[in-house]
Amino acid sequence: MRHDEETQLFKERLEKKLSFQEESFLRHVETDVLIPKMVREKSKVLCAEQVADFTKCCQDCGLLMVVKCRKENAALKECLTKQYHDPALFEECKQEYLKEREEYRRTGIPAKKREQKVPTSM
Template identity: 75%
Template sequence: MEAASQEAHLRHVEKDVLIPKMVREKARVLCSDKVEDFTKCCQENGFLMVVKCRAENAALKECLTGHYRDSTLYEECKQEYLKEREEFRRTGIPSKKRQQKVPSSM
């Protein structure tokens, strides 16, 4: 199938929920240093985190938002999703199940 015809067959939930979820997961990995800084600040400051972790929170939001708006990252995730969907349709096995190891002896 051509990419254009594949895109035409994306359902609302795929375009607006599933692919953006993949983008969020990748953005979280790409911003892992900012996530770690913010988490550490929150753990160190408890209830005062709202006031004391503003800089870390702003840096994290800026990093994540930049990746959320990155059309290249969205397209990369869309292509990855389409490959997973195609494999599922071919085999009937969800990607999570394919990634799990099958025990060698039962």
């Protein structure tokens, strides 16, 4: 193998390695805003029972909900806090975010638009 070919091969491997590192690198806004937002949304789903209990209590009590729904509110807060500080859930959301970001970079179509059905022509 010639020196030029070896140099080219080395450059290609280096570029692939750098692109992989770039793909897994998270910016400040991603780690502190976007991924925690996903964690909060998933936490609400995981704590659906407590959310439903608190909502029902608030609807039943009206203006007295501040006093009468303390137990339900405490249970909801506890569940949400537990989920929000769960490292496994954060990692799951991080991987999901990276997958969505990779798909966006590949296609140029945001996740929201990909979920919409494309109209068919008649």
